[in-house]
Amino acid sequence: MVTKPIGKVTATENKPTTYNSIRFWLTENEEIKIFDVVRVQHIKGSFTYAIVRDLQYITDSAGHLANYISSDFGDISAQPYNKRLGATIAEAEVLYNSAEIEMPLRDGAVVETADDEGVRKALGLIGFKKPIPAGYISMSYGAEVPIEFESNYLLGPEGAHLNIAGISGLATKTSFAMFLLNSIQQRMGKDVSMILFNVKGNDLLSIDIPSKSELSEHRKAEWKKCGLEPIPFKNVKYLYPYSRKRESSFFSSTAARSDFLSKQHEENRAFNYYYDIEYMLDKMNLLLGDVDDPSSTFESIFEEIKNIDIKSWEAFRTEINNRSHPGKRSGISSNVQSQSWRKFYRFIMTRTKNHIFDQLSVIKDPPRRQIVVSDAIRKLRPGEILVVDIEPLPDYLQCLVVGDIVSTVRNIKLGEDESISPDDLGRVVIFADELNKYAPKTDTSGRSLTNVLLEVTERGRSLGIILFGAEQFRSGIHDRILGNCSTNVYGRTSPVEMSKCPDYKYFPDSHKATITRLEQGSLLLQHAVFKTHLIKVKFPYPCYYKEDTSK
Amino acid sequence: MKKIIDIINDEIRDTQKGIECLPCERVNLDHERYSEYKDADEHKATDIFEYPNPGKDTLQTAFIPHDIPSILKYFLDSSRKTYKIADLKVKGRYLPLVAGQVAVGVMVRDDNNSINPNRRFCHYENVIAFPDEISNDDDRKHLANSISSKSSTPFQVIIYSVKEDRDPIDLGVAKIMAHMAGMELNAVHELSNNSLLQSNSLLVKDGPLRYKNLKGHNFDITQFRNVIGVSKRFRPSFTLGSGRKKVDVGVLTSSLEMGERTPVFKTEEEDKFIGMWYLRIRPKNQMINQLQGIIKVECYAIDKIEEEQGLNSDRVNTISEYLLRERNVTPYGQDYRWATHLYPIFLAESYIKSCMFSNLRFEGLF
Numbered sequence: 018m019v020t021k022p023i024g025k026v027t028a029t030e031n032k033p034t035t036y037n038s039i040r041f042w043l044t045e046n047e048e049i050k051i052f053d054v055v056r057v058q059h060i061k062g063s064f065t066y067a068i069v070r071d072l073q074y075i076t077d078s079a080g081h082l083a084n085y086i087s088s089d090f091g092d093i094s095a096q097p098y099n100k101r102l103g104a105t106i107a108e109a110e111v112l113y114n115s116a117e118i119e120m121p122l123r124d125g126a127v128v129e130t131a132d133d134e135g136v137r138k139a140l141g142l143i144g145f146k147k148p149i150p151a152g153y154i155s156m157s158y159g160a161e162v163p164i165e166f167e168s169n170y171l172l173g174p175e176g177a178h179l180n181i182a183g184i185s186g187l188a189t190k191t192s193f194a195m196f197l198l199n200s201i202q203q204r205m206g207k208d209v210s211m212i213l214f215n216v217k218g219n220d221l222l223s224i225d226i227p228s229k230s231e232l233s234e235h236r237k238a239e240w241k242k243c244g245l246e247p248i249p250f251k252n253v254k255y256l257y258p259y260s261r262k263r264e265s266s267f268f269s270s271t272a273a274r275s276d277f278l279s280k281q282h283e284e285n286r287a288f289n290y291y292y293d294i295e296y297m298l299d300k301m302n303l304l305l306g307d308v309d310d311p312s313s314t315f316e317s318i319f320e321e322i323k324n325i326d327i328k329s330w331e332a333f334r335t336e337i338n339n340r341s342h343p344g345k346r347s348g349i350s351s352n353v354q355s356q357s358w359r360k361f362y363r364f365i366m367t368r369t370k371n372h373i374f375d376q377l378s379v380i381k382d383p384p385r386r387q388i389v390v391s392d393a394i395r396k397l398r399p400g401e402i403l404v405v406d407i408e409p410l411p412d413y414l415q416c417l418v419v420g421d422i423v424s425t426v427r428n429i430k431l432g433e434d435e436s437i438s439p440d441d442l443g444r445v446v447i448f449a450d451e452l453n454k455y456a457p458k459t460d461t462s463g464r465s466l467t468n469v470l471l472e473v474t475e476r477g478r479s480l481g482i483i484l485f486g487a488e489q490f491r492s493g494i495h496d497r498i499l500g501n502c503s504t505n506v507y508g509r510t511s512p513v514e515m516s517k518c519p520d521y522k523y524f525p526d527s528h529k530a531t532i533t534r535l536e537q538g539s540l541l542l543q544h545a546v547f548k549t550h551l552i553k554v555k556f557p558y559p560c561y562y563k564e565d566t567s568k
Numbered sequence: 569m570k571k572i573i574d575i576i577n578d579e580i581r582d583t584q585k586g587i588e589c590l591p592c593e594r595v596n597l598d599h600e601r602y603s604e605y606k607d608a609d610e611h612k613a614t615d616i617f618e619y620p621n622p623g624k625d626t627l628q629t630a631f632i633p634h635d636i637p638s639i640l641k642y643f644l645d646s647s648r649k650t651y652k653i654a655d656l657k658v659k660g661r662y663l664p665l666v667a668g669q670v671a672v673g674v675m676v677r678d679d680n681n682s683i684n685p686n687r688r689f690c691h692y693e694n695v696i697a698f699p700d701e702i703s704n705d706d707d708r709k710h711l712a713n714s715i716s717s718k719s720s721t722p723f724q725v726i727i728y729s730v731k732e733d734r735d736p737i738d739l740g741v742a743k744i745m746a747h748m749a750g751m752e753l754n755a756v757h758e759l760s761n762n763s764l765l766q767s768n769s770l771l772v773k774d775g776p777l778r779y780k781n782l783k784g785h786n787f788d789i790t791q792f793r794n795v796i797g798v799s800k801r802f803r804p805s806f807t808l809g810s811g812r813k814k815v816d817v818g819v820l821t822s823s824l825e826m827g828e829r830t831p832v833f834k835t836e837e838e839d840k841f842i843g844m845w846y847l848r849i850r851p852k853n854q855m856i857n858q859l860q861g862i863i864k865v866e867c868y869a870i871d872k873i874e875e876e877q878g879l880n881s882d883r884v885n886t887i888s889e890y891l892l893r894e895r896n897v898t899p900y901g902q903d904y905r906w907a908t909h910l911y912p913i914f915l916a917e918s919y920i921k922s923c924m925f926s927n928l929r930f931e932g933l934f
Binding site for chain 2: 077078079080082083084086087088089090095096097098099100101102
């Protein structure tokens with residue numbers, strides 16, 4: 018792209034240019050916007066690149082009163098014949114100099130629109146070993162520059178984990194996550210397996226099916242800009258909550274479209290997960306992870322029930338009931354008081370009503386297609402995607418399933434599961450929407466799921482477990498989870514959230530304003546290797562089937 | 569870079585024995601003694617100088633619609649900064665060396681009604697005023713060349729005449745101001761020679777039209793046919809009229825309401841006739857005193873008819889109407905003369921001042 022001059026650097030006594038920042042005035046008819054990258058002529062024939070951080074229009078008016086007076090002392094109909102002297106002043110953050118000169122830019126240096134190659138160098142997008150497309154920057158002067166993440170910093174081992182925050186309903190958080198996962202599959206499909214949790218309707222239950230209607234040329238072009246093919250995901254398997262109701266399609270409790278569900282089951286790509294009692298005895302801590310247990314009596318109960326030899330949920334409930342009545346405890350050795358067993362019994366009775374708590378069916382026809390979650394994980398291979406539908410489950414069961422899956426992956430990666438090699442899964446990306454449910458900031462009790470997620474984010478980059486989390490409010494997420502994310506994505510949010518969350522505190526005012534008015538399909542990226550704090554990008558609309566797909 | 573005092577000393581030692589340039593505390597001389605109003609001079613204005621004679625003291629000026637292009641196209645302002653930068657020990661005298669930066673700026677109103685500098689007619693000069701103890705023309709040129717080349721900042725050397733009863737610093741400053749007036753004349757000369765000044769593209773000059781004692785300058789009054797001078801301030805005790813009709817300007821103008829003007833009065837500058845009138849461009853009830861918001865306008869009488877009969881009323885009205893429309897926007901808050909400071913002139917002043925060295929930088933040259 019041909020560059021053209023748009024203004025000149027201005028350095029004053031009060032506002033000098035620095036190693037890090039410049040200000041420049043714009044010619045009258047020039048238009049730029051925040052996050053545009055500009056090029057500035059510097060000494061020794063070099064060019065300095067800077068990203069626009071703020072725009073101001075200044076006039077020579079000494080104050081509002083001067084303007085009031087200039088309108089014939091407050092006459093709205095008065096039209097001042099002379100236009101007041103004014104200019105747009107842009108403030109920009111210096112990113113890079115082509116000759117690595119660190120001297121501040123000089124007053125009067127000519128500012129130009131930037132060339133694509135220079136923009137990529139300036140943003141630190143050059144020299145990636147495994148670039149993963151992450152969208153594109155669209156400058157006001159027409160340039161569009163693809164943006165990539167460095168795989169080593171997104172999927173480990175140098176850095177890992179991604180967090181996306183933003184209010185719902187703008188088709189941004191999940192859409193970006195799905196775009197990025199698609200990008201990973203297209204670029205690193207052979208090395209990475211993925212586990213996705215479906216938490217909203219049937220959002221992610223048809224990600225391998227092409228869009229209802231063909232993508233418009235504009236949307237296809239957006240994919241091409243990023244160097245990707247506009248195709249849906251490949252090699253996708255689905256896990257649905259098991260349901261005993263026969264009328265429910267294929268014993269799946271799901272909001273998935275029945276024809277899609279039928280096809281998935283027929284192609285042997287869909288299964289129904291369930292929890293039998295033997296398996297569940299080890300997972301009780303995840304089922305009751307959100308229950309306050311200040312005296313750790315539940316901890317003792319969890320240890321005791323591991324030793325109970327029991328074959329059915331019914332028998333288990335009876336056994337717990339017996340322990341909760343002093344009169345029925347003869348022959349049962351327990352250090353836990355019957356009062357605590359009673360409390361435990363009440364929770365068990367309410368929390369294990371769901372159909373997923375069942376035993377393996379012995380009926381062959383019609384097939385129940387039951388599977389224990391950990392078995393489904395063990396069968397996962399690089400290049401495959403496992404979508405786990407948890408939308409029909411209440412919150413506490415969603416936590417159980419998420420916790421079960423994450424701890425299963427962790428155990429495999431730590432080599433604690435002897436039935437599978439840690440490398441068999443490849444790098445595992447786990448995408449969890451509504452992360453605030455699983456790792457809330459307010460959790461100080463050290464509940465099991467939060468602990469598992471903390472461990473994953475702190476050790477995951479070297480183990481190869483990568484957490485992609487999304488939530489409405491960053492302020493609701495555990496600090497250590499956020500702190501371990503080397504990539505952060507900021508979608509539109511409210512000023513209230515920005516005032517609550519310390520992560521926004523150091524954003525310049527212009528960025529805060531930008532975040533409150535981000536349009537659909539745009540967000541701000543922060544990535545470990547970018548040379549600037551935030552980049553505003555656009556990304557292509559997902560190209561898999563969605564109920565509300567529009568061209 | 570060599571300091572200018574050193575350069576002068578080097579040159580003086582070579583040319584005239586016994587003269588020495590001595591450093592002194594550098595003082596900016598631009599402080600202005602307080603004066604509420606001022607006129608450039610004290611000429612009488614006895615007669616009405618307008619035809620037909622309006623026969624009354626106040627005349628209403630029409631308000632022109634916004635969409636009619638202005639005939640006030642060019643705006644000229646000049647400015648100077650003066651400094652006492654050294655002392656000269658010469659022939660038993662101890663005289664100041666006064667230096668200054670002088671600039672003339674011409675702004676032009678374009679078709680979009682934007683006011684921009686026309687750099688072709690904007691000029692900036694650095695001058696050093698030596699006392700006439702060094703009056704040899706060759707010496708002056710030699711010094712100017714030497715300073716310009718060795719300090720890498722071009723300077724002109726001018727000479728002020730020492731008078732027994734006058735402060736030599738004032739004389740030095742006056743000489744620099746006369747130099748500035750000469751630059752103004754040159755700018756008018758250039759504009760006129762380029763046929764830019766027409767009846768529908770007038771030049772508004774900041775300040776009164778008083779050019780005198782301009783040796784070396786060809787003052788051609790016909791070039792001022794389309795030039796008007798607008799003063800922000802005037803002396804209210806200045807007397808207009810004669811005999812029983814004598815009245816001070818302060819009295820006459822204090823009765824002016826928004827948009828009203830006085831008749832044109834005749835005054836003289838050397839052998840040239842000037843028509844001057846006063847125009848209120850701000851509502852009286854918003855001003856802090858009765859005389860605030862009134863400008864003084866001057867035009868030369870160019871031809872025989874004007875010299876004999878005075879300025880044409882229609883022309884005076886037209887100029888007044890366009891000047892009245894210039895009242896907004898204002899530099900309120902930036903200049904205490906805001907109520908009478910026409911914005912294009914304010915821009916011209918800002919522009920030329922922005923082209924000058926800062927005091928620190930200029931004083932540092934010495």
